[in-house]
Structure formats: C-alpha cells, structure tokens
Amino acid sequence: MSSTSVPTLTLNNGVQIPQVGLGVYQTREGAEVERAVSAALEVGYRLIDTAAIYGNEVGVGKAVKASGLPREDIFITTKLWNAHHAYDAALRAFDESLAKLDCGYVDLYLIHWPLPMEGRFTEAWKALEELYNSKRVRAIGVSNFKPHHLEELLRGAETVPTVNQIELHPMFQQKETRAYCAEHNIVVESYSPLMQAGEALEHPVIVDLARQHGKTPAQVILRWHVQSGLVVIPKSANPERIRENFALFDFELSTDDMQAIEGMERGVRISADPDTAAFK
Numbered sequence: 174m175s176s177t178s179v180p181t182l183t184l185n186n187g188v189q190i191p192q193v194g195l196g197v198y199q200t201r202e203g204a205e206v207e208r209a210v211s212a213a214l215e216v217g218y219r220l221i222d223t224a225a226i227y228g229n230e231v232g233v234g235k236a237v238k239a240s241g242l243p244r245e246d247i248f249i250t251t252k253l254w255n256a257h258h259a260y261d262a263a264l265r266a267f268d269e270s271l272a273k274l275d276c277g278y279v280d281l282y283l284i285h286w287p288l289p290m291e292g293r294f295t296e297a298w299k300a301l302e303e304l305y306n307s308k309r310v311r312a313i314g315v316s317n318f319k320p321h322h323l324e325e326l327l328r329g330a331e332t333v334p335t336v337n338q339i340e341l342h343p344m345f346q347q348k349e350t351r352a353y354c355a356e357h358n359i360v361v362e363s364y365s366p367l368m369q370a371g372e373a374l375e376h377p378v379i380v381d382l383a384r385q386h387g388k389t390p391a392q393v394i395l396r397w398h399v400q401s402g403l404v405v406i407p408k409s410a411n412p413e414r415i416r417e418n419f420a421l422f423d424f425e426l427s428t429d430d431m432q433a434i435e436g437m438e439r440g441v442r443i444s445a446d447p448d449t450a451a452f453k
C-alpha cells in the first residue's frame with residue numbers, strides 16, 4: 174500500500190475532502206470498476222466519485238471493502254439522478270444508492286443536475302438536508318449549478334452546499350461560477366478535468382510545460398487544478414493512467430506556468446449546458 178498522502182480541502186461544515194480523486198463515469202459495473210477503484214486505492218487515492226446513473230455503485234462498494242482500508246479513510250461521493258427531483262423520491266433514490274454501495278454512509282451526496290425547467294431542485298435539496306441532519310451523509314452539495322441556480326437554492330436553504338461539481342478544464346475555466354462559490358465558501362470540484370482526453374492534452378502550452386517539467390500533459394493539467402485550489406476527479410479505467418494521474422506532488426508550476434494555462438481559456442464546454450440539460 175502506498176504511503177503517499179493526498180492533500181485535503183476543508184468543506185464549509187468542517188469535513189475534509191481529498192483534493193484528487195478517481196472519477197468512474199463510463200467505467201463498467203463489475204470487474205472493470207472494481208479493478209479501477211482497487212488500483213486507485215492501492216496508489217493512494219482516497220476519493221471515489223460515482224453517481225447512481227453511472228450504474229457502478231455496487232462495484233465501487235465492493236472494491237472499497239476489498240481494499241481492507243478503514244471506511245473512514247475513504248471519501249465516497251454519489252449523486253441523485255434527475256428522475257428524482259422530489260422529496261420522497263430523492264430519499265428513496267438515496268436509500269437505493271446506499272444499498273448498492275453497502276458502505277454504511279455516503280461522504281458526499283450531490284444533486285446531479287439542476288433541471289431549471291422543472292423548478293424542483295429546491296424540493297430535492299430539502300431531502301438532502303434531511304439526509305445530512307440524520308447523519309446518513311457527511312456532506313451535501315450540487316453539480317452543474319450556475320450562480321443563478323445557486324442563488325435560487327440558497328434563498329430557501331437551511332444548509333449551504335459544501336461542493337459544486339462542474340465541468341472545468343483549461344479551455345473552460347468557469348471564472349464566474351468559481352468566484353460565486355468562493356464568495357459563499359463552496360468548494361469547486363472539476364469534472365472532465367482532462368477535457369475527456371480532448372484537445373487540451375495536445376495544446377502547445379501544455380506540451381511545452383510537460384517537457385520542461387519532465388511530466389506528462391495530463392499531469393500538468395491536473396497539477397494546474399490542484400494549484401488552483403480545486404478538487405479534481407480524473408477518470409481512468411487503466412491502472413497505468415490511474416497511477417500517472419496521481420503523481421502530481423513531486424513538481425510545482427510557477428506563477429508564469431499557471432498564467433500560461435489561464436491563457437488557454439476558450440469557453441469550450443464539452444458537456445451539456447445546465448440551463449437546458451433535461452435528460453432523465
């Protein structure tokens with residue numbers, strides 16, 4: 174077992190979240206996800222990001238148990254799917270996720286998408302507050318929320334979300350949402366941090382920095398997320414890349430390096446726009 178310890182950030186309720194985790198979107202239930210999570214835990218990852226819609230919560234839970242690590246050393250995130258934006262439905266959906274994970278409690282439960290056209294995320298949020306108050310989850314948060322969605326949520330909320338998980342990479346840096354979250358003490362978690370292995374990995378700024386630092390393009394991008402104060406959850410189902418994506422703590426990007434990456438912003442969103450995304 175690796176002794177590498179991953180830095181953590183403190184959420185607004187005092188809970189610590191590891192700054193680097195494994196995302197398991199598009200990782201098949203069963204042997205594939207179990208292999209990926211086991212490989213990650215072996216390397217030193219302590220945060221696993223799944224969701225009900227990924228269909229792989231059973232395998233995530235099995236790999237966590239098989240690791241032999243104390244449950245409290247591992248941070249498990251899962252998400253409420255869009256079909257359940259109602260109080261009772263959200264509580265039932267949570268119970269199903271927890272039964273599949275079979276891990277006692279969930280560390281972080283997120284509303285996956287706001288679905289503003291339905292206008293029911295505030296009702297779903299009440300259910301998440303109930304889960305938090307009854308200690309079935311250690312923290313609650315949201316995903317894909319723009320500032321105006323957060324504003325609406327906060328108007329009726331007892332509990333401020335701890336996290337907003339959003340698409341974020343060098344070509345889509347989400348400055349406005351990050352500023353809003355910073356103001357409200359909400360940690361931002363970057364999803365699709367490698368742009369789903371898209372053009373950011375081949376961008377000359379990244380390729381050049383990778384050469385200068387003797388690291389890979391993915392490592393440079395992930396290090397930029399870490400130094401930007403974000404939580405980052407790269408997905409890989411390949412044990413070598415899982416290891417590569419965690420080897421981020423033996424080099425540092427300079428202020429100039431960070432600024433060069435900031436100059437890559439292009440407003441390129443690869444996922445759906447949360448104002449119009451309505452999938453169920």
Ligand SMILES: NC(=O)c1ccc[n+]([C@@H]2O[C@H](COP(=O)([O-])OP(=O)(O)OC[C@H]3O[C@@H](n4cnc5c(N)ncnc54)[C@H](OP(=O)(O)O)[C@@H]3O)[C@@H](O)[C@H]2O)c1
Pocket residue numbers: 195196197198199222223285316317338339363364365366367368369370374391392406407408409410411414415417418444
């Ligand atoms: N909340 C949301 O709505 C939402 C949406 C999307 C994603 N997420 C979360 O964020 C996680 C990460 O996002 P993502 O899966 O969309 O994209 P990503 O992590 O940016 O990219 C994943 C892709 O990059 C490849 N890859 C991984 N490491 C690499 C490396 N070192 N070099 C080259 N290619 C590499 C992977 O292939 P291999 O597997 O073959 O390595 C995969 O094709 C997801 O797994 C999920 O947990 C959340």
